[in-house]
Amino acid sequence: MVGMLKKASLGLLITIIASGAVMAQGEAGADCLIIPPSARANGMGQTYVSMSEDATGIWWNPAGMAFIDNIVVDLMHTQLVPDLASDVFYEYVGAAFKVEGIGTVGAAIVYLTYGDYEVTRLTPDPIGTASAWEVCPTVSGAVKIMDSIGIGMNLKFVYISLAPEWAAIEGQAGKGHSVAVDIGGLWKVPEFNLLGYRISRLNIGACVSNLGPSVTFINADQAASLPRNLRVGFSYVPVSSPEASFMIASEVNRPLVEFDRSNTYHVGGEFLYINLIAVRAGYIHDRDGNIKDPTYGLGFVFNKKVRIDWASIPQSRDLGRVHRWSVGVTF
Secondary structure, eight states: OHHHHHHHHHHHHHHHHSSSTGGGOOOOOOGGOOOOOOOOHTTSSSSTOOEEETTTTHHOOOGGGGOOOEEEEEEEESOTTTTTTTEEEEEEEEEEEEEEETEEEEEEEEEEEEEEEESSSSSSSSSEEEEEEEEEEEEEEEEEEETTTTEEEEEEEEEEEOOGGGGGGSSSOOEEEEEEEEEEEEEOOOEEEETTEESEEEEEEEEEEESSSSSSOSGGGGGGGOOOOEEEEEEEEEEEEESSEEEEEEEEESSSTTSSOOOEEEEEEEEEEEEEEHHHHHEEETTTTEEEEEEEEEEEEEETTTTEEEEEOOOOSSOEEEEEEEEEEEE
């Protein structure tokens, strides 16, 4: 079907350029699952699996929610390819709160639109305009199994709409859906001594994402695997005082779809001054995605409750950098 092929091509383009870790996921469907939320995380080289204690942690590692003590809400809006299309964008909204005696529960929704496209048949003249989009609502839960260890799990429903019935030559809508789970753990390592140096404020996190059946569209030959992925990393705060703190983090992503794909490697850091202004930088090494570039960003905190973050991240070599903004609120 011509309309679906056009949109599938645009979907592949988004897969290549929208996220620093996308190409390492392998040839998979559901692009909405592989675009990382949080401008804070993006500014730090997309290293967040070990510090996911906000509502974007639902995406990064649900185990981080186990350490949330308040109600948190996070939102992100971003244009994915502003140089190519103004109507291709991504939205993330998430919320989490602690339930005394039970744990922490959360919910999030991701929406990705590829914008409008013209449908043609055997001639270049369009017969109409259609749109393509994806959506993924998620419910999440996390508990502490010890004071320093949390585990969490997500349940997702993925729905993809590439073409309506009238736009498909087969006369069947180009739509598919699937379900998936994420499972993660986060360990706040107790203080210890190493070579005479006291190590504290060290976190280790891991999460396996998007475990579920393939998305099938019109027939089984068009099935696309979900972008299964294993993410492991750490974060460490060597300097912490009421005036300033400095954190470093690192993360490795292992694709679980096509195993000949290389890992992606991420490092980052954040300097926070008087709990008001944050300066961030990082680096992404994605050999298959042809991304070996720095990231950077800023953050502003108001009354320890409202967070506004900005990040600049690389795309593939032939495309310019993109900006991401996010807002977080703690109640």
